[in-house]
Amino acid sequence: MKKFLLASSMLIASAFGAEAQTINILMESVPDTRYVQEMLPEFKEKTGIDVQLEVVNYAEMHTKLVPQLVAPEGSYDVVIVDFYWVGEFTKAGWLQPLDERIKADNFPVDNYIPSIMELTGRVDGTTLMLPFYNYAMGLTYRKDLLEDLKHQEAFKAKYGRELKVPTEWPEYLDQVKYFSEDAGIEGFKGVVNQGQRPDPISMEWSNYLFANGGRYYDPETWQPTLATPEGIAALTQYRDNIQKYGPIGAANFSFDDAFNVAAQGKAYSYLTFNMFRPVYDDPASSQVVGKMEIAPVPGGGLNGSWGWAIPKSSPDPDAAWEFIKFIESPEIAKKRALLGGAATQKQIYEDPELIEKYSYYPQLGELLAYAQNFPVFTYTPAFVDVLGRELSLAVTDGKDPKEALEQVDKEFAELLRKDGKLQ
């Protein structure tokens, strides 16, 4: 009887203990969060740990996170980190290294796409995050128009090259010009841009910079390198695309303004985040269902991603790791991708089941393999602010592209010096 009572009380205690174990995570209200939510019952079943997701808009995330990260014990066990914040969070020392946990559990970190692991994974050789979802940029274009024989002939006659998915940057610029000026489609433009400062314009222009062979800084010295012939060419082309070949108003378009123009069938192309690709096929928000496709930006587009991390102020780091390990396991990563998640692991893009469901997966895999990273340092958001201001001045206010980029280089260098990156 005594043994029975002891066993019963232990069982009750363990049940209460398990019930009491809850982890809290602050997340952004995006589709990938929804897919995580759908995995939570399975996690609870496996580990007995409850997960409370606090879902807020992007604008609120940073303001909510910082006080919790500064506190000796915060309220979030797991946090998600945008690549924008990686420099700030690591400089402040708010994140726990994950290397020992990865090693102890033999977690397959090599599955991650290297550029994404570089962006929201390892910092100076230490693994502080595991990539969650990507938002690399790609070239979305009207495949029905590319396949149209009438346009193919007219384009070849005018520009002396085939009308096909562009693999060279000048080829794409010609296509933009053709669909704006020569295709004869009323009210139709070759490109729609997202020219609003600071983030939309900075992110989009980065693609133009990489496509022209430019880069933000010298990787050896961190010396800014924007006011170069490549940078100036990129800004001149960007300005022309907005002013000459784009719809009016593009100089102040945010992501959704520009996407709506493309989704309403008013533009041939839009350089945007790859997660928008499936939305083109949603009849509720698109007039071009089945007509849009995505391809890598010639020259390599801009990378972007979020990472999972355990803050030093985490009340329960062990349970937090259990969750990250579960949600990023290859099996669950595939389940999330099947729901529509923007995966960060290589094998997902080679999975036959997924390729059958999403015909554009091979292109996405290629896009991610060649995507290039934005400068990540403590003052990345402040740099985006400076870059956005100067690009917008060059596009809308007549500022000379060279002068604008020299100003960016100057302020970029000041921020890098403040961060100790540049001597």
Next chain:
Amino acid sequence: MICVGAATFAAAAPTLRAGPPAVDGQPSPQPEDKLFMTAAIAQRDRWFGFAMTLPGLFALVLVVLFPILFTLWTSTSDFTLLKPSNDAFVGLSHYTQAFATPEFRHALSVTLAFVVAVVILEFLVGFAVALALDKVEHGKAVYYLILLFPLLMNPIVVGLIWKMFLHPTLGIVNYVLSLVGIPPVDWLGVPDNAFWTVVAVDIWHQVSFMIVLLLAGLASLPKEPYEAARLEGAGTIRCFFWITLPLMRPVIVVTLLIRLIFAVKTYDIIYIMTRGGPGQATELVSYYIYRRAFVGLDVSQASAMAVILLLAVLALTAWLHRYMRSLAQ
């Protein structure tokens, strides 16, 4: 006020009852005694009144004075979001640095232009509508309700709605213009257009505030001066300039002051509609300071800029108040 008065009366009542009655052959109090008693009661009332206001004062200090003093303190230290502490005193260097920053100076000048434009235009439109509505006999409540709608809306919602309406390709405004043969207008993509579009949206949102306040002022004006003026043969325009305007002056001063203070703090519609662009056309100072603190992580620098803005608003308010009072005299 009523509560304090009642409490004071209640507290004073036992004192009066406890005063020396003229019974049992006791002499009635002398005038100087009465004076002394009155002074004592007044003294007690003062202390009681002070004690009653203490919780309110404490709350005011906590929620108004403390943040201002903390901002002042932060503006003279080196507080950043990476090193959130006020232990390094740097004097007034953040203030000199603020004035040396071209973007801050530019934001101040754009804000000044914005405030002048919205306050003047909203006042003119608001006063005209208030004068028209003042004469309305029937259905005033309906007009009030319609006019109050924009004011009741959150500025974020106002920004989103107008951004949608003004979308150059897909918005309803350009569509309506196209029906009458007007080519599409780039409302927010050209610096000058963007500035005036934001001003117009702000007017749409805030003009009801002016109307409601001015209408309340007009409704409270005495009727006699108008009747006398009419007997003397004064027309509507003369009545307006010689009676309405002088009598309305205090209401106008208060309305302009409140609107001016709120206009300086405009942030939401800029965040939603333009993010300070295109270029720097709509870079209002509140939005600039926010970015300095939460994007640039430099809370001390942002605090110094906020203090400069506070002093500028105070000075502007004091000047306007004095100017309007001098006009009244």
